[in-house]
Amino acid sequence: MKSHLISLLIAALGAFSAAIAAAETPNVSVDQKQYALLEKHCTDCHAGPDAEAGFRIDDLSLRIADIPTAARWQKVLNSLNSGEMPPKEEAQLDKAAKANFLEHLASVMVDARSLLSDQKGVITMRRLNRREYRNSLRELLGVEINVNDLPADTSAKAFDTVGSNLYMSSTQFEQYLRLGRESLNEAFERQAARAVEKKLQFEAEEITPKVAKFIEYQVDARTRAENWMKEVDEAAARPENAAAIEAIKAGPLGNHRDILYRNWKQIDGAPAPETFGFQTKENNADKALAASRPFHLPYHRYYMEQPAIESGAYLAASTEHPSVLDSATINLLVPFSWPVGEYVVRFRVAATEHAPPDRRFIEFGINPRTQQAISVHEVTGTMDAPQIIELRLTMTRANGERANRSLFLREKGTRDNWEQALRVAGQGRKENDGIGQKFALWVDWMEIERIPDMDQPQPPGIAAIARLPLDDKAPAPKLEELRDAFQQFAEEAFRGDLPSPQYVDQLVQIYANYRDLGEKHSDALKDTLAIVLSSPMFLYHSEPRESAEPRLLTERELANRLAYFLWGSPPDEELQQLADAGKLQDRQVLEAQINRLLDDPRSHDFVDAFSYQWLGLERLDFFQVNLQHHPRFDNSTRQAASREIYETVERLFQDDGPLTDLLSCDYVVINGVLANYYGIEDVHGDDYRRVSLPPDSPRGGLLGMAAVHLMGSNGDTTNPVERGAWVLRKLLHDPPPPAPANVPQLARLAGKPLTTQQRLIAHQEEPQCASCHRKIDPIGFGLENFDAVGNWRTEDSYQAMDDNGKPVKDGKVTWQIDPAGKLHNGPSFADYQELRSVIAAEDEAFARGMTEALIEYALGRPVGFTDQPLIEDVLKQARQKKYAVRSFVQALVQSKEFHSK
Structure with a gap:
């Protein structure tokens, strides 16, 4: 059934394609004065029908009007750059003149490549890039999906909005089906848990008994280790073992204690190394570590001398092994059963008297094994007046896997990598009489709380199917109820474009087929809706063009283009209503909407991506x-x-x-x-x-x-x-x-x-x-x-x-x-x-570069020779407002190019 669905999607993509207009050839030329250098040095061999290697200079057009001519000039540039021409036995070019010529020709070739690729304003049909796809799912379903498995959209030559880079393959359709289903799983889970409240707190002083117990292990292990070594030395001193000891000393290790640890039976009467905790099952890893790392004992005793260990924990440095002192990272384990959704994380912290400015920062993250912190926070609280730091955390199915349900706190920069941890630990011992790093940060407690969202409006995609049961407890819906829900969901997913009755009928039939195959209602519903989220009408920007002639965008298309430009996501209700009322073509209304969109937090996506x-x-x-x-x-x-x-x-x-x-x-x-x-x-x-x-x-x-x-x-x-x-x-x-x-x-x-x-x-x-x-x-x-x-x-x-x-x-x-x-x-x-x-002082050049980049990003196509009037107009309007950044956006969005397809 999956292959049949993919075939339907590919067929729909073909029906959704738009024509690409032909481009005229622009004009760029090599300077005659620079060409004179070639005439002087190259025409003796590279002129006429018998030219060396069949390459002629005398008929090489200075005007680069087509790709073959550009290719010939590129060969000239390559030959001179490589030193291949002129041949070593011939007169060589003056170095300064050659450098000038190469600079000029290289610049001309850059212009030629740009101008010959001019699309004459044609915008290639393009799909949503990864950012837009992720944001569209968020706005439709209220979920955050990891889209890193999708092909990258960016390149060194073009923005991630340029249609010619946003190809599609059948493999990607399968990825979109999977991601669509994943997003629906999360959306349904969030809906089922809208009223769920959860709260969990960890008191950091719970670490203190563990430190005290570890000291006991270390003292006990050290005593047993000393007794063991005494017995080994006594066995090695016995005359009957003299030959064995001499053989050991002549070996690669040269130490009878090391050999005994590996093979204690070589010496009669020697005790097994297991007797002091290395290998027996009764002795845990802490004892073995204590025996092998006896220098950790002073650091643990130093910790127990700190004044606030009964009410909190001090953050130590991650050193040779995390259990040297088990407070380098404070962990809070979140039960796997907790649902996805919005959470608040809080922790009460303080900086100690030993905290220099560089050590007054604490890192927060999920799953300390990854070593990557999500955020870092300055600690301004003191031991007398600790502070509470609060942050929001979205728990998703992606970051909520069992292995990742561990929230952690640690001192900034102490565990970026293993070498860094060793450096920090070594420096700390050096500065503290060999004991270990002084403690700069203290943690009182850490907690996480889930925020119910019953009072929040439902995402439009969920609201469209709200009348249907989203689980399997209620009776299965009637086909007419399904049809209405699928139509509303598709309309929201297609950003206002109505699906055809035939398309909706197909969705109903697909749902029925899944049910006939034995799927539960909720699974059949998700699998059917995933088809909508994998359709070209959702995955592509819908701006159909029936001829090679440009046309004005409809108001709905203009709203979509504006929203994806400044938010990287679909238009909201206000923008859609203005479009439906035919008001977006009004310059004052459009200006106000541009400012509103830029004031909205969703514009962060534009700022960061651009x-x-x-x-x-x-x-x-x-x-x-x-x-x-x-x-x-x-x-x-x-x-x-x-x-x-x-x-x-x-x-x-x-x-x-x-x-x-x-x-x-x-x-x-x-x-x-x-x-x-x-x-x-x-x-x-x-x-x-x-x-x-x-x-x-x-x-x-x-x-x-x-x-x-x-x-x-x-x-x-x-x-x-x-x-x-x-x-x-x-x-x-x-x-x-x-x-x-x-x-x-x-x-x-x-x-x-x-x-x-x-x-x-x-x-x-x-x-x-x-x-x-x-x-x-x-x-x-x-x-x-x-x-x-x-x-x-x-x-x-x-x-x-x-x-x-x-x-x-x-x-x-x-x-x-x-x-x-x-x-x-x-x-x-x-x-x-x-x-x-x-x-x-080169502000005009800087503004021009930014203008060209903004046009390419907004229109989804490379900037070409034919865009010069648009570039000059945007620059003129921006210059009049002293290059205020919003003036660039306003001038571009108000232009006919932005309103045209």
Whole structure:
């Protein structure tokens, strides 16, 4: 039956397809002056019908009007970049002239690829991307579904809204069927538990008796271990065992105690190692650990000396083994029987007198085995006045599995990975007379409470079928009741489009078939509704186009396009009512709706998704930070730094601030974690807020953010080339062309103690490198005062390594950072502040880049040559409002292109 359903869905998709209009060929040309360089050096061999290798230069059109011509010019670019041409025996091009030519031709080829792919405004029929699909299920059914198993929608060249990337396969239909059924399972479970109240609290002092008991184990095990070793030594001293002892000492271990532990029968009269707790079933793992790790005893005794262990627990550091002190992580086990739904988590905490600023943060998460915290919170309470931290938690079927029903608290940065845990533990012992890390945080209790939602309106998809029984206790519904419910559900799922009577009849028949096969009513109902959630009318944006000529969107289509643009989800009731009343074409009404949508919390999806793709933030996930060199940049700090970018853009949209603040401004949008990391005083709490900066601060704008500089590194050392290229691409709207295939490697410089700048200058010896790096490197060097994780510094160092990865003797060099430079064909700058001012002066280029990105994201197609009038119009309107960020959105949504298909 499943294959039959998939065939029906694929057939429906074919009937749902729209025509794609043909595009005219745009115009882009190679400069005649640059072409003269080829004529001078290449026509002797590459001209006329007998041209070398059949490749002619003399008939190569300067105008790149089609793909074959572009391919020929690309071959010229590749040959020069590779050094293949001119041949070594021929006269070579002047290096400066070659670099200029390569820069020009590479730029022309970038333009050619863009212009030749111009869709002339045609929007390819596109399905919901993963974000939109997840959000649509949330709005329809009130559920949160993990959609990570669906194919990724993003690429390095296009937004996740671009239709040409959003393909569909039969395999995906099966995934959508499964996810649809999963979402219905969760929705039905939530409905059945709407009135359920649950509450559970864990008193942290329950840990204290365990610590006391562990001390007993350790003392007992140590005594027995000492007695065992005494007996072993006595047995080894007996004359009859002399030969055996000599053989043992000559062996690889050379110690009779080690050998006895592994094979105690080698020496007559020696006691079995099991007698002090290593292997017998009567002795548990704690005893074995105590015997093998006797140095843990002082840390446990130190814990028992703390003043508040009878009313709470101190968070220790996760060290060589979690049970060294079983309070490194406070766990609250949630019964598996508890239903999905909305919960509140609370915990009462305080910072001790031993808590420095860096250690006043606590992490919260689900399932400590994953080591990934969900959130981090600043602890401002004291032992005299603890604070209660409260947060919301949605318990879903995905995060509510039996293995994950463990909520945990731990000190920030103590368990990002095993190496980090060892470093923290070792540093703590070093600072506390070898005992163990002093305790910075104290937990009184932790609780979780389920929030009943009987008073909340039902999601529209559930309301559509509310008259049907959702379980198997009531009598089965009549076919007419099913038909009405399926029609209403499909209409909600299809975002206002009415399903045909034949489609509804098919759903009724499918339900009946499932029942005939022996399924219970609830299962047959879910399986049938899952078909609706896998239909093209739900999975695709419905904007049919019957001819190649553009047409205006209907009001319903306009409402859908606007809502998915600014919310990534379907329109709400107010937007639908305005569309049905024919009022959305009114400019004032539309302007008000744009502002309303941007004011709504659902606009977070737009801000996050657009910022991530527009600013190319995917590199934030590329590298693990070397915590040995950058110990303060733990995972929670990394998450906060990444969030700074989104929160800053969010604040701009909420305040309708100027886009140019992202280039340079006198404030940051941070929380307590980042304030501590940046060294900004008097900023506390978990909420991000605007904080003013002193005039000489390097922060303010994107270039002052730690996450931006992390992207321009490998997690350990900086990468000036990547930083410079990012600034050119994202801030100056002047992207460098792709690197040629034969980029000379820096391996030849291995083992040489050179500064970063000296290495990159050596990299530029070849013209094919210089043509790009003369634009990139000055910017990258100007940002070198920021280390790999965005800390300010004034000097750097490099340790040369040999082929075996060992440090080279006298191979370390340290230097003062010199950020001064000059942009290629641009102004000079003396330091980072001047560089930032030079970049901020290019506000028009930055606004243009953002405008093009916004058009592509909103319309779901690449920006092309024919979009220049739209780009200029949006820029003009934004310029009149001093680049206020909402003016870009308003101008785009009011344009005829946004209203057309």
